[in-house]
Amino acid sequence: MTSAKEEQTTDRKRQIIEAAAGLFAQQGYYKTTTADVARTVGVTQPYVFHFFKSKEALYLTVLGGAVQEIKSAFSLVEAPAEELEDALGGAFHGLLTGGCRNDVLLCMTAQSISDPGIRQYVREEFRLIHSLVEERFRLAGFTQLEAKAKATNFIGVGLAIALAELLGLQEEMLC
Numbered sequence: 001m002t003s004a005k006e007e008q009t010t011d012r013k014r015q016i017i018e019a020a021a022g023l024f025a026q027q028g029y030y031k032t033t034t035a036d037v038a039r040t041v042g043v044t045q046p047y048v049f050h051f052f053k054s055k056e057a058l059y060l061t062v063l064g065g066a067v068q069e070i071k072s073a074f075s076l077v078e079a080p081a082e083e084l085e086d087a088l089g090g091a092f093h094g095l096l097t098g099g100c101r102n103d104v105l106l107c108m109t110a111q112s113i114s115d116p117g118i119r120q121y122v123r124e125e126f127r128l129i130h131s132l133v134e135e136r137f138r139l140a141g142f143t144q145l146e147a148k149a150k151a152t153n154f155i156g157v158g159l160a161i162a163l164a165e166l167l168g169l170q171e172e173m174l175c
Contacts, residue, residue: 013051015041021062025102029059029113060121063110066103067125070095074132081140085154088136092158096165108162130155 019040023032034055038045052058073095079087095104107129110122130151137147164170 012041012043012047016043016048016051016058017062017065020058021066021102021106024059024062025105025109028109029055029115029118034058056115056117059118063106063118063121063125066100066106067129069100069103070107070129071132073100074129074136077136079140081137081142084137084140085150088133088154089157092161096161101165104158105162105166108159109166126155 016037020032020037023036023040027036032055034048034052035045037058038048041048048058052061073091074088077084077087077091092104095101107125110118111126113119113122133154134147134151137150138144142150164172
């Protein structure tokens, strides 16, 4: 059984992660500071560093959770070949409108960060997400080449949707 102090500590860490996700998604990695995160949660900056040794460690924790949300959503999608793109699109839309908007925006903009550690992590995770989506298409009966092309197109459209969300241009850019 956990103590009240342990529960409070766990809750604070979760609050820090959630606040950081929102700030990183809206302001980006470079404009968000650990002081911003601390202020949003109502704690001191050293308290943030109690849980995360650096801003990069905090970002990677937030990004890891976001990536997991996306992987989970896409891995659950099963549909016949003629309905698969719409089903995957529905899963993506569900992420954007169902409380994971910041996670999606964070993942879709993370490739713009030039920090080598973050860049490598993003590269690996995008490769895994692409493979997961590609596998959905292969399981629906598409050839390997078709599945790869459809997965690439799907992720490209997702990037455009994320850009429209970030810029507030959903109505102008999306049909």
